[in-house]
Amino acid sequence: MTNNKKAFGLLVVILAASFTPALAQQNDYPIQPVPFTSVHVNDNFWEPKMEVNAEVTIPYVLAQCKANGRMDNFLRAAKKLDGDKLSEFPFDDTDVYKAIEGASYSIQNKKNPQLERYVDTLINIIGAAQEPDGYLYTFRTVNAKKPHEWIGAKRWEKEEELSHELYNAGHLYEAAVAHYQATGKRSLLNIAIKNADLLVRTFGPGKLQEYPGHQIVEIGLSKMYRVTGNKQYLDLAKFFLDVRGPKGDPYNQADKKVVDQHEAEGHAVRAAYMYTGMADIAALIGNKTYLAAIDDIWGDVVNKKLYITGGIGATGAGEAFGEAYQLPNMSAYAETCASIGNVYWNSRMFMLHGDSKFIDVLERTLYNGLLSGVSLSGNRFFYPNPLASMYQHQRSAWISCACCISNMTRFLPSLPGYVYAKNNNDLYINLFMSNSSNIKLKEGNVNIVQQTEYPWKGKVDITVNPDKAGDFTLRIRIPGWAKQQPVPGDLYSYADQKSAPVTLAINGAVQSYTTEKGYAVLKRKWKKGDKVTLNLPMEIEKVLANQQVKDDRGRFAFERGPIVYCLEGPDNKDSLIQNLMVDKNAIANATYQAGLLNGVDVITTEGVGAARQLKSDNITQTNQTVKAIPYFAWANRGPSEMTVWIPYEASAVRPKPAPTIASTSTVTASLKNKRMFAAIKDQYDPADSKDTNFPYMHWWPAKNTTEFVEYTFDKEHTVSQSKVYWYDDGPWGGCRIPKSYRILYKKDGQWVPVKNKEPYNVSKDGFNTLDFEPVNTTALRMEIDLPVDNSTGIHEWAVK
Numbered sequence: 022m023t024n025n026k027k028a029f030g031l032l033v034v035i036l037a038a039s040f041t042p043a044l045a046q047q048n049d050y051p052i053q054p055v056p057f058t059s060v061h062v063n064d065n066f067w068e069p070k071m072e073v074n075a076e077v078t079i080p081y082v083l084a085q086c087k088a089n090g091r092m093d094n095f096l097r098a099a100k101k102l103d104g105d106k107l108s109e110f111p112f113d114d115t116d117v118y119k120a121i122e123g124a125s126y127s128i129q130n131k132k133n134p135q136l137e138r139y140v141d142t143l144i145n146i147i148g149a150a151q152e153p154d155g156y157l158y159t160f161r162t163v164n165a166k167k168p169h170e171w172i173g174a175k176r177w178e179k180e181e182e183l184s185h186e187l188y189n190a191g192h193l194y195e196a197a198v199a200h201y202q203a204t205g206k207r208s209l210l211n212i213a214i215k216n217a218d219l220l221v222r223t224f225g226p227g228k229l230q231e232y233p234g235h236q237i238v239e240i241g242l243s244k245m246y247r248v249t250g251n252k253q254y255l256d257l258a259k260f261f262l263d264v265r266g267p268k269g270d271p272y273n274q275a276d277k278k279v280v281d282q283h284e285a286e287g288h289a290v291r292a293a294y295m296y297t298g299m300a301d302i303a304a305l306i307g308n309k310t311y312l313a314a315i316d317d318i319w320g321d322v323v324n325k326k327l328y329i330t331g332g333i334g335a336t337g338a339g340e341a342f343g344e345a346y347q348l349p350n351m352s353a354y355a356e357t358c359a360s361i362g363n364v365y366w367n368s369r370m371f372m373l374h375g376d377s378k379f380i381d382v383l384e385r386t387l388y389n390g391l392l393s394g395v396s397l398s399g400n401r402f403f404y405p406n407p408l409a410s411m412y413q414h415q416r417s418a419w420i421s422c423a424c425c426i427s428n429m430t431r432f433l434p435s436l437p438g439y440v441y442a443k444n445n446n447d448l449y450i451n452l453f454m455s456n457s458s459n460i461k462l463k464e465g466n467v468n469i470v471q472q473t474e475y476p477w478k479g480k481v482d483i484t485v486n487p488d489k490a491g492d493f494t495l496r497i498r499i500p501g502w503a504k505q506q507p508v509p510g511d512l513y514s515y516a517d518q519k520s521a522p523v524t525l526a527i528n529g530a531v532q533s534y535t536t537e538k539g540y541a542v543l544k545r546k547w548k549k550g551d552k553v554t555l556n557l558p559m560e561i562e563k564v565l566a567n568q569q570v571k572d573d574r575g576r577f578a579f580e581r582g583p584i585v586y587c588l589e590g591p592d593n594k595d596s597l598i599q600n601l602m603v604d605k606n607a608i609a610n611a612t613y614q615a616g617l618l619n620g621v622d623v624i625t626t627e628g629v630g631a632a633r634q635l636k637s638d639n640i641t642q643t644n645q646t647v648k649a650i651p652y653f654a655w656a657n658r659g660p661s662e663m664t665v666w667i668p669y670e671a672s673a674v675r676p677k678p679a680p681t682i683a684s685t686s687t688v689t690a691s692l693k694n695k696r697m698f699a700a701i702k703d704q705y706d707p708a709d710s711k712d713t714n715f716p717y718m719h720w721w722p723a724k725n726t727t728e729f730v731e732y733t734f735d736k737e738h739t740v741s742q743s744k745v746y747w748y749d750d751g752p753w754g755g756c757r758i759p760k761s762y763r764i765l766y767k768k769d770g771q772w773v774p775v776k777n778k779e780p781y782n783v784s785k786d787g788f789n790t791l792d793f794e795p796v797n798t799t800a801l802r803m804e805i806d807l808p809v810d811n812s813t814g815i816h817e818w819a820v821k
């Protein structure tokens with residue numbers, strides 16, 4: 022017999038425990054995404070890309086994680102492998118977590134038992150690497166004799182700086198939730214719970230009060246809260262936001278309390294993850310002050326800090342947001358991770374506000390600055406995504422800091438989750454791609470079938486199949502670009518302000534419709550087989566940037582539908598791009614080329630090529646056909662010249678260099694990276710020594726050594742002058758003007774110093790000219806003594 026009172030007490034405890042999740046989750050986003058598992062994509066544009074991700078990228082990234090020591094880190098922490106060798110960065114564990122997250126999404130799109138088993142073995146290793154109290158961070162647990170300088174002597178000691186202990190935890194949670202939802206297995210989730218419980222015991226009021234040095238744990242804890250119902254995780258996520266600032270660094274958004282932040286600043290990926298986390302927590306607890314802050318920050322980004330490609334984070338210095346309107350093209354950072362973060366953030370902003378302007382930014386980022394991060398082949402990657410190039414950029418097979426690579430792996434299979442969203446009987450259609458989806462509305466289940474050749478064609482057929490006829494509302498996004506508003510705000514506009522209409526038909530009959538917050542609202546009694554046809558005008562637009570963006574003045578960018586275009590070398594005469602100019606009123610045509618870059622629409626127009634001449638300041642102009650390709654598909658044919666922003670004013674053109682002694686010379690140097698060689702003879706004068714907007718040659722990270730660069734002439738020349746412009750990115754960068762340098766010439770196979778007529782001058786922000794007694798020679802050499810504590814570089818080296 023049981024004691025009734027006791028049994029009742031026990032029942033209450035059980036009820037309370039089992040009710041906790043339901044009670045705790047009363048608040049969340051008012052609009053909910055339709056999960057990607059309900060959306061079956063069969064689209065000519067996206068399905069092949071998702072397949073490449075599943076079949077090439079995921080196995081490739083897992084193999085690279087293994088080859089680059091990431092699995093060994095876990096094995097060593099688990100004492101299953103001897104030695105204390107670790108890979109390069111304390112956040113390397115996250116690449117494995119992100120690959121598991123990607124694999125988990127991917128096996129829900131298409132079963133892959135072999136991949137699932139491999140993930141199981143990885144989870145075993147991860148579990149074995151976890152310390153008994155839940156701590157999981159291989160770089161400390163391995164206990165290396167020479168610990169990484171970022172990790173600190175004790176746990177969390179350098180968390181606010183660079184240890185990334187909480188960053189690792191955040192990615193672990195995201196992977197664990199994805200794996201649990203994909204497989205129903207708790208193996209990784211239990212590891213994550215043990216770790217999150219340790220964080221709950223460690224951090225908080227009256228405990229350790231530190232903020233994460235690199236945000237993401239806030240998003241991870243919110244997901245853990247949704248899955249487990251444990252409110253302590255949500256409280257901790259909020260604590261991690263509230264404990265931030267005001268005495269920290271703008272680099273990681275810790276110089277102000279988060280609610281006092283109204284402009285985007287600092288490291289762009291950290292920022293985007295933080296704004297996403299703030300949105301999550303604002304939704305989960307109904308917090309209005311977080312919302313006010315991220316609303317302001319969003320306005321700052323779209324009005325002043327967003328590339329036309331949707332990229333954010335303009336500068337490589339601190340991988341950070343630049344000043345307002347600081348959007349350089351060739352040196353654009355626009356990290357792939359920041360684009361992915363921008364998609365996460367805008368999807369959350371939409372779910373809070375129900376406004377299509379957020380999806381406009383999301384779509385722009387998705388089709389351009391995010392998609393450019395991975396090659397068509399699926400195994401080459403960009404970290405920064407520049408908007409112009411002079412051969413210095415190329416996709417990498419692997420990057421020791423692999424964040425962007427593993428992020429792409431996890432993002433692409435989750436893409437179908439961004440197509441639809443719902444709120445009671447409102448069904449939002451946000452993105453256009455062919456798919457069949459089963460969606461639960463309050464009124465009942467609805468199957469939606471989209472058929473379209475988007476983004477190449479603007480016709481979208483949407484078939485609505487409710488289980489039984491019922492009243493509900495379709496909210497179909499009318500993209501900003503179809504309404505002469507490429508981006509919310511005044512950062513970008515179209516040169517041609519007339520707009521072709523958007524039409525909507527139901528069962529063949531054109532409808533007039535009202536719009537709310539950017540959505541066409543179709544409210545009626547829907548029955549099986551009802552067909553909505555959306556026609557978006559796919560016109561070629563020329564985008565102009567706000568005059569305050571100095572790098573885009575006198576230039577336009579081609580855009581058609583959601584796709585931003587660029588000019589790339591292989592499609593244009595002599596592979597030259599930077600010398601091209603196209604009239605703002607030039608007529609342009611789009612044609613589909615099935616055989617090019619896996620099938621893309623190209624834009625052709627007529628323009629002129631400009632060239633410098635040797636003995637005259639006149640610039641010659643020659644008519645030529647100019648061809649543009651989608652930006653996301655560039656750099657799949659080797660390094661080349663490229664530009665998104667095309668000059669329409671002569672002042673913006675960079676004419677083809679004149680055939681000088683330097684430009685016709687062969688460059689050799691004490692440098693492995695030959696792609697930098699052309700920089701010193703491209704006849705672009707930098708604005709100052711730290712100007713990164715044009716190519717330069719540098720010896721970083723070498724310091725305190727003697728280096729050289731040589732010009733081997735096309736034939737013997739008489740030379741008597743050298744002019745060198747040093748690259749110096751002080752005080753933050755690693756290059757300074759050199760200690761000293763000297764010029765030598767080739768005489769009978771030997772290097773002989775020239776007889777200088779004046780002392781060598783070494784100064785920055787201008788040419789250092791050296792006149793010397795004329796010599797007849799076939800080659801000139803510069804020897805450079807690097808500073809003791811820094812490297813050096815050269816913008817330009819001219820000889821006469």
Ligand SMILES: [Zn+2]
Pocket residue numbers: 356357358359404423424425426428
């Ligand atoms: Zn990255």
